[in-house]
Amino acid sequence: MSEINNTLVVVGVQWGDEGKGKMTDYLGQKADVVVRYQGGNNAGHTITFGGNKYALQSIPSGVFNPHIKNVMANGMVINPKAAIGELEGLKERGITDFQLFISDRAAVIMPYHIALDGAYEALKGGKQIGTTKKGIGPAYCDKYSRVGIRIGDLIDPEYFAERLRDALTQKNLELRALGLEEFDFDTLYKEFLAYGEILRPYICDTSILLNKEIEEGKKVLFEGAQGVMLCIENGTYPFVTSSSPTAASVPLGAGVAPRYINRALGICKAYTTRVGAGPFPTELEGELADYIRERGHEYGTVTGRPRRVGYLDAVGLRHACRISGINYLSIMLFDVLTGVETLKICTGYELDGKVIDYVPATLSALERCKPIYIEMDGWKEEIEDVRDFDALPATAKAYLRKIEELTNTEIAVVSVGPDRTQTIMIKDIF
Numbered sequence: 001m002s003e004i005n006n007t008l009v010v011v012g013v014q015w016g017d018e019g020k021g022k023m024t025d026y027l028g029q030k031a032d033v034v035v036r037y038q039g040g041n042n043a044g045h046t047i048t049f050g051g052n053k054y055a056l057q058s059i060p061s062g063v064f065n066p067h068i069k070n071v072m073a074n075g076m077v078i079n080p081k082a083a084i085g086e087l088e089g090l091k092e093r094g095i096t097d098f099q100l101f102i103s104d105r106a107a108v109i110m111p112y113h114i115a116l117d118g119a120y121e122a123l124k125g126g127k128q129i130g131t132t133k134k135g136i137g138p139a140y141c142d143k144y145s146r147v148g149i150r151i152g153d154l155i156d157p158e159y160f161a162e163r164l165r166d167a168l169t170q171k172n173l174e175l176r177a178l179g180l181e182e183f184d185f186d187t188l189y190k191e192f193l194a195y196g197e198i199l200r201p202y203i204c205d206t207s208i209l210l211n212k213e214i215e216e217g218k219k220v221l222f223e224g225a226q227g228v229m230l231c232i233e234n235g236t237y238p239f240v241t242s243s244s245p246t247a248a249s250v251p252l253g254a255g256v257a258p259r260y261i262n263r264a265l266g267i268c269k270a271y272t273t274r275v276g277a278g279p280f281p282t283e284l285e286g287e288l289a290d291y292i293r294e295r296g297h298e299y300g301t302v303t304g305r306p307r308r309v310g311y312l313d314a315v316g317l318r319h320a321c322r323i324s325g326i327n328y329l330s331i332m333l334f335d336v337l338t339g340v341e342t343l344k345i346c347t348g349y350e351l352d353g354k355v356i357d358y359v360p361a362t363l364s365a366l367e368r369c370k371p372i373y374i375e376m377d378g379w380k381e382e383i384e385d386v387r388d389f390d391a392l393p394a395t396a397k398a399y400l401r402k403i404e405e406l407t408n409t410e411i412a413v414v415s416v417g418p419d420r421t422q423t424i425m426i427k428d429i430f
Contacts, residue, residue, distance in 0.1 A: 005262070007220045008430045009247040012227030013266035013320035015274040016241075017300070017307060019332030019415060020267045021047045024061035024223040026413075026420050027265075027430050032218035033069045034062030035210065037253035038243040039225030040077040040109060040139070041086075042132040048418040054093070059086050059100070061223055066097040069213070071206045074105035075243065075253020077139040078151060080195035082109075102199060103206040104152030105255075108192070112171045112183050113138040119178045131276075140242040142167070151203055154196025164189055207255025214260050219430065222250050222261075228320035236359075236366060239278025246324040265412065265429065266326035268317060270334045270399075273307040275300050279366040282310035282346045296336040311344040311373065314406035319359040321409050328429055330413035331400060335422075340378040343399060346371040347406060376402060384417045389426050 008027065012018040025047045028034050041057040047064070048054075054064070058078060062068035072078060083102075090098075113135030120138070121131050131137060142148035147167050153160045165185060172182040196203075214220055224245035229235045231244045243249070247264040251257060271292060274280050284292070289309040292298065298307040320326065337343060348357045349369035360366045379393035386392055392400075392414075404411055414424040 006217055007214060007222065007260055007263065009222040009224070009250055009261060009264040011224050011245060011247055011264050011266055011324050011326065013229075013268050013317055013324065013326060013329070014227045014272055014313075015229045015278075016226040017273055017275060017298075018227060018267040018269050019330075020223060020225075021056065021061055022332070022415060022418060022420070023265070023267055023330050023413065024221060025049065025064065026423055028062040028065065028068060028221055029420075030219060030430055031062060031068055031221040033071060033210065033213050033220040034060040035071040035073055035220065035222045035254055036060045036076055037073045037222055037224065037250050038075040038245055039241065040134060040136045041079050041082045042134040042136045042225075042241070046418075049420045052093075053418075054090075054095075057086060058083050059090070062221070063090065063098045063100065064095060066099070069099045069101060069209070071210060071254075072100070072102045072106060073206050073210070073254040074103040075249065076103070077107040077109050077136055077143070077243075078102065079109040079135065080151075080154065080192065080199060084195060084198055100202045101204055101206050101209055102151055102202045103255075104150065104203050105205075105207075106151045107139050107143040108149040108151055108154065109135040109139045110149060110167070110192075111135075111188065112168075112175060113142070115175060115180055116171070116178075119180060137242040149192075151199070154192055155200050155203060157193060160193065160196070161189060164192075210254055210256050214256065221430070222247075222254060224249075228324050229316055231323075234319075234323045236278050236363065237361075238363065239276070247326075248324065263429070264324055264326050266317075266321055266324065266329045266409065267332060268329050268403075269332050270312065270337050271296075272310040272313050272316070273298055274310075275305055275307050279363060279369075280308055280310055281315075281349060281366070281369050281371045282313045283308055284310050288340065291340070292336055295339075296333050311346055311371070312403070313346045313371070314403070315346060315349055315357060316359060317403075317407045318357070321407050326409055328412035328427065329403070329407065329409050330415065331403065331411055332415045334396070334400075334414050335382070335384050335416045337378060337399075338382055339380060343376045343378050344373040345376065345402060345406065347374055348372040374402075384422055386416055387424055389414065389424055392424075
């Protein structure tokens, strides 16, 4: 069998919010299929085109193009009520011509998951993870403890009743122990059967669809939610999400063969941000942090929370590129750094008096890490209208080349603004 080269994975290589939505939308104009392979409606993608801004939470970014097949794959956890609301919101804004396919094997987020998510977070006291309380973690827990409900169950009334009764036996016991209100079977059953009927036209075996599209040579773009540093396996545990956004999780989360996944584009801000709690070695406070936050509109798409801001961390980037097999980088929000006189990049950490060039596994070690910086000159020229790499200021080009050097990864794309058109394509990779 000849090598498949018509697939590309878009992966965030920081703590999420890197600008994956824009790049998926930009690259998706060439795609036949766009696939979400993990996560749920705790991850927002902001897409801007034609002077309009759209915030997506679980619907794939190709939904704005009627020719693209959009797949919500089996690795996702899906809140049917939220997904229906998202579709209705798009329709209200005139986005009515789209193709959507929802995996019958995707896990369902139920109301008790949302209730338990908030309760678990409250029990942590001062050690809260910073979850969005959307029920994502508890839904994944139920999936792996085999008491979860799947999308396909919602259109099989008898089987759904059996699965829901079994789940509520366990979940209501847990809710009762936590002093929370229990859920009524009849109410949930009727509500979610209705959701199933609304979603029925979209529900199918998306693995069959995707394998067929790939084998026919169609261009397939896989988009992850969150970022590698939030990966449950390789991120800054326990301050991570409940799934893996790495390219390695695509075959499992989308139901395709590993041989079909051989190229990954790492989406990286020109600086670093993080939402919620957890270690952040290059975090900034004060005037410069405020400047970057306001200029970059650094507030969560889903939560509205102000993002923590810091210098670019090449140690974390090397880690992310290694474990996710990143072939190329896309540097986002590069224009935000205009006007910063001196830029810094973290090239290593000092841990207990020793210099290291890797991300420690334990939270206690990472919290003790002190960043080691190099300094580089910034630029004052506005670059939002630049469309050619050579037209960038010399110091801006030097900053990008240094990122390539420190990560040993080629930069293919530079974003200089939120709109589709504000993109410098250095290398066509899709």
